Amino acid sequence: MFEKTTVNLKILRERAYNLRWATVPEGVIPLTAADPDFPSAPQIAEAILNFTKERYLCYGPPDGLPYFKESVAKFFEEKRQLSCSPSLLFPVDSAAFGIYLICKAFLNKGDEAIIFDPVDFLFRYSVETLEATAVPFQIPAGSNVVDFEKLESLISKKTRMICLCNPLNPTGKVFTKAELMQLGEIAVKHNLIILSDEIWSDIIFAPHVYTSIASLGGDIAQHTVTVTGFSKSYGLAGLRIGAVLASNPEHYKKLIDASLHNSTIHGANVIGQIAAATALNHCQQWLGDFVAHLQQMKDLCVTELNSIQGVQCTAPEGCYVAFANITGTGKTSTQVHELLLNQAKVAVVPGLKQWFGEGAEGYIRLSFATSEEILKEALHRIKKTLNSK
Numbered sequence: 182m183f184e185k186t187t188v189n190l191k192i193l194r195e196r197a198y199n200l201r202w203a204t205v206p207e208g209v210i211p212l213t214a215a216d217p218d219f220p221s222a223p224q225i226a227e228a229i230l231n232f233t234k235e236r237y238l239c240y241g242p243p244d245g246l247p248y249f250k251e252s253v254a255k256f257f258e259e260k261r262q263l264s265c266s267p268s269l270l271f272p273v274d275s276a277a278f279g280i281y282l283i284c285k286a287f288l289n290k291g292d293e294a295i296i297f298d299p300v301d302f303l304f305r306y307s308v309e310t311l312e313a314t315a316v317p318f319q320i321p322a323g324s325n326v327v328d329f330e331k332l333e334s335l336i337s338k339k340t341r342m343i344c345l346c347n348p349l350n351p352t353g354k355v356f357t358k359a360e361l362m363q364l365g366e367i368a369v370k371h372n373l374i375i376l377s378d379e380i381w382s383d384i385i386f387a388p389h390v391y392t393s394i395a396s397l398g399g400d401i402a403q404h405t406v407t408v409t410g411f412s413k414s415y416g417l418a419g420l421r422i423g424a425v426l427a428s429n430p431e432h433y434k435k436l437i438d439a440s441l442h443n444s445t446i447h448g449a450n451v452i453g454q455i456a457a458a459t460a461l462n463h464c465q466q467w468l469g470d471f472v473a474h475l476q477q478m479k480d481l482c483v484t485e486l487n488s489i490q491g492v493q494c495t496a497p498e499g500c501y502v503a504f505a506n507i508t509g510t511g512k513t514s515t516q517v518h519e520l521l522l523n524q525a526k527v528a529v530v531p532g533l534k535q536w537f538g539e540g541a542e543g544y545i546r547l548s549f550a551t552s553e554e555i556l557k558e559a560l561h562r563i564k565k566t567l568n569s570k
């Protein structure tokens with residue numbers, strides 16, 4: 182299922198955008214945006230065909246198809262141990278929009294939101310688009326100690342929210358239950374909303390285990406708004422589908438009002454909802470095989486990166502990206518990015534503020550959601566280029 186032969190480069194070159202195959206020059210391997218090189222599970226195509234064969238593609242309910250809502254609620258109850266009613270969640274047209282929507286519902290102009298550093302650009306982008314201020318909080322890679330006293334010291338009278346990205350893209354850190362408890366207690370003490378982005382929560386490498394912060398229950402759950410998506414685990418990025426989950430009717434109302442779904446100005450398309458519900462209900466074997474493949478690619482990627490002069494990479498605990506420190510090469514992340522693109526013919530994401538915040542300088546990020554053959558070829562080229570500099 183996850184071999185070289187399943188990667189259809191002809192189709193990817195026509196369809197894979199966002200810095201990937203369709204956007205890079207011929208011959209370049211794009212280990213850029215975290216989007217798998219593999220086709221999605223066959224059950225998803227089958228469900229879409231079944232749904233569309235009568236050719237009725239009517240308006241759906243503004244708060245989502247019942248099948249979608251029930252499937253997501255069941256997933257969170259059974260797989261994430263949190264109490265979740267279908268009436269407190271609704272689909273959104275991507276996790277990216279879900280992040281923005283939560284910020285829109287709970288932040289006003291001039292407010293402050295704490296975001297991790299480094300972290301995916303979507304958090305800063307959403308906060309700043311709403312004319313609020315993003316306050317960065319450094320999170321070390323791997324199991325290094327998170328300074329929660331520092332987190333508390335960043336809270337001011339204007340702080341309204343802590344943006345939790347767990348697992349953390351780009352470092353791949355998976356927060357422990359104890360860490361989440363500390364973060365949750367600080368949020369409760371200061372009456373802050375916890376925006377919990379869980380889009381990566383299926384991609385966890387043993388022995389690490391995933392905890393949803395809302396599963397800690399009580400006040401912590403009541404302060405949490407969760408967002409998830411289906412792009413990473415199931416390769417459905419082009420369908421633009423995700424979900425937001427409130428912990429109480431008051432938060433739900435704020436979210437659905439801010440979404441503009443009731444006016445039909447926005448909404449999540451029904452095909453995406455069918456695909457996502459099918460993924461949760463019928464593609465768990467596929468997901469398990471995908472994660473097993475990723476575990477092997479992670480080991481390969483980290484070992485190879487650490488064998489390159491001037492490069493150091495802490496193994497990610499989750500996510501299918503490797504975040505490698507390149508300061509030992511004596512070059513900036515932009516210089517390494519350009520060198521790899523022009524000489525190795527491999528595209529990576531440079532650790533720039535615009536992608537991951539200030540804490541990312543000196544790093545590059547590589548996605549390893551591809552076949553072993555493609556990954557080996559890319560790493561071989563990277564190694565040859567950097568070792569000869």
Ligand SMILES: Cc1ncc(COP(=O)(O)O)c(C=O)c1O
Pocket residue numbers: 215275276277278301303346350378380409410411412418421422423
């Ligand atoms: C942490 C995080 N949240 C959200 C997203 C966006 O996902 P979607 O494709 O559902 O918008 C990404 C995509 O890279 C991500 O890494």
